[in-house]
Amino acid sequence: MGMVISCGRYAPTPSGRLHLGNARTALLAWLWARAQGGRYVMRVEDLDPDRSRPVYERDQLDDLLWLGLPWDEGPRMGGPQAPYRQSERGQRYAAALADLETFECTCTRRELREATLAPHGREPVYPGTCRAAVSHPDRPAAVRWKVPPGVVEVDDLVAGRLREDVVKDVGDFVLRRTDQAWAYQLAVVVDDAAMGVTHVLRGADLVASTARQVLLQRTLGLPTPQYAHVPLVLGPDGAKLGKRHGAPDITRLREAGADPRRVVAWLANSAGLVPAGVQRVEAAALVADFDLAAVPREDVVLAPGALDALG
Ligand code: GLU
Ligand code: ZN
Numbered sequence: 001m002g003m004v005i006s007c008g009r010y011a012p013t014p015s016g017r018l019h020l021g022n023a024r025t026a027l028l029a030w031l032w033a034r035a036q037g038g039r040y041v042m043r044v045e046d047l048d049p050d051r052s053r054p055v056y057e058r059d060q061l062d063d064l065l066w067l068g069l070p071w072d073e074g075p076r077m078g079g080p081q082a083p084y085r086q087s088e089r090g091q092r093y094a095a096a097l098a099d100l101e102t103f104e105c106t107c108t109r110r111e112l113r114e115a116t117l118a119p120h121g122r123e124p125v126y127p128g129t130c131r132a133a134v135s136h137p138d139r140p141a142a143v144r145w146k147v148p149p150g151v152v153e154v155d156d157l158v159a160g161r162l163r164e165d166v167v168k169d170v171g172d173f174v175l176r177r178t179d180q181a182w183a184y185q186l187a188v189v190v191d192d193a194a195m196g197v198t199h200v201l202r203g204a205d206l207v208a209s210t211a212r213q214v215l216l217q218r219t220l221g222l223p224t225p226q227y228a229h230v231p232l233v234l235g236p237d238g239a240k241l242g243k244r245h246g247a248p249d250i251t252r253l254r255e256a257g258a259d260p261r262r263v264v265a266w267l268a269n270s271a272g273l274v275p276a277g278v279q280r281v282e283a284a285a286l287v288a289d290f291d292l293a294a295v296p297r298e299d300v301v302l303a304p305g306a307l308d309a310l311g
Contacts, residue, residue, distance in 0.1 A: 005038070005039075006033065006036045006037070006038030006199055007033065007038050007039040007040070007195070008029050008030070008038055008039070008040050008041070008197065008198075008199045008200075008201060009029065009033075009040065009192070009195065009197050009200065010029045010040075010042055010043075010064070010069075010071070011042075011043045012026070012044065012045065013045045013046070013048075013051075013052070014044055014045075014053060014057035014060055015048065015051035015056060016056060017056065017059060017060070017063075017252070018059075018063050018064075018249060018250040018251070019233075019249050020250070020263075020266070020270075021203070021232050021233035022203075022250075023067060023250050023263070024230075024233055024267045024270060025201070025203050027069060027264065027267050027268070027271070027283060028230055028292075029202070030069040031273075031286055031287060031290040032201050032228070032290065032292055033199065034287045035288075035290040038198070038199065040072050041072065041073045041081075041084070041197060042064070042071035042077075042084060043074060043084050043086065043195065044061075044074075044075055044084060045187070046087045047086045047181055047183075047187055048181055049087070049179075057075070060250075060251075061076060062251070063250040063251055067250070067263065067283060068260060068264065068282055068283040069283055073195070081194055081195045086182070086187050089187070089190075089191065092190050092191075092194060093176075093187055093190055096189075096190045096220055097143065097176065100146075100175070100216075100219060102144060102145055102175065103130060103131055103134075103143070103144055104130060104134050104141035104142070104144075105126075105130040105134065105135075105142050105143070105144045105174075106130060106134045106135050106136040106139040106141050106142075106178075107130060107136075112124045112126065112129075115129065125168070125169065125170060126144065126170070126172045127171070128171070130144070131146070140178045141178065142177050142178045143175050144172040144173060144174055145172055145216075146172055147166050147171065147173065147215065148167075148215070148219065149165075149167050150167075151163055151164065151165045152164050152165075152166060152211040152214050152215050154210055154211065154214050154224070156210070156228060157226060157228040158204075158228045158230055158231075158297065159204065159229045162211060164210075164211035166212055169211075170212060173185065173212060184209075185209060185212050185213060185216065189216040192225055193217070197225050198223075198225050198226060199226050199228070200225045200226070201229075201292075202230070203229065204231050205232060205240065207229045210227060231298055231299040231300065232300070233299070233300045233302065234301045235301075235302055236301065236302055236304045248307060248310060250263070253310060258310060261280035261281055262279065262280050262310060263310060264281055264282065265279055265281045266307075268286055271295050273290070273295075
């Protein structure tokens with residue numbers, strides 16, 4: 001057995017402010033890496049030029065430092081795998097793309113939806129339209145991967161065993177968009193491997209991406225990290241926590257002069273790490289006793305007024 005060098009990471013998308021759910025995931029990822037004595041990498045996933053904003057990157061990183069979750073490598077700190085901003089790592093994605101069997105596709109979302117009768121809001125399974133020849137040579141093309149057949153199985157430390165037939169459930173998926181932006185699925189795989197990430201803790205909303213990523217890793221000859229998909233924080237209506245719930249984002253709490261130890265205590269309590277009576281705690285004080293197995297397997301549904309104590 002080779003030596004296991006453990007390294008965790010947090011990989012925020014700077015398309016908005018961090019909310020309590022994001023901060024909770026960041027806290028858990030940080031604790032997991034620290035509890036194992038591993039490195040902790042910060043990577044900014046600003047692949048989408050239409051949605052990413054430097055101001056969100058700045059606020060999110062300030063928020064994470066305010067919460068007491070510094071990183072060993074990443075933006076502001078540098079490190080051997082710099083740059084840590086995906087918008088600056090395109091050459092690496094291009095090199096990986098060149099190792100994969102791909103084809104150009106000029107189908108629009110709407111055409112694919114109509115061709116597959118996909119229910120609204122569901123990503124259609126790619127019907128193979130452009131596999132042999134592009135449907136509309138006059139249009140700009142996206143690049144899709146010819147997904148190899150087979151069922152992918154992944155053992156997730158929290159979510160359990162995941163099984164997916166990517167050909168059947170997703171089909172040939174996009175690695176580079178029509179506007180030349182790199183797809184998250186490719187970038188995350190290239191970067192986790194390049195940065196030596198051995199432990200990926202992230203929100204359960206990304207369970208659905210994991211088989212695609214593992215298939216890319218296997219095809220590119222890259223190692224598969226250990227995955228742990230943690231439950232989400234939901235609003236009182238059961239939907240993923242967002243602006244409309246009126247929950248304070250972390251930047252707002254920070255700028256309003258809230259005590260970060262109070263916020264960490266709330267996050268830690270919601271993750272089963274401290275009892276409800278704990279009013280304030282520093283993230284660093286949670287490292288010694290951190291146990292991923294103690295984190296509840298169910299999403300946290302906020303009761304109305306649950307956050308009043310924070311502000
Ligand atoms: N950038 C992704 C997000 O903010 C996270 C990706 C990952 O952790 O793999 O949802
Ligand atoms: Zn097509």
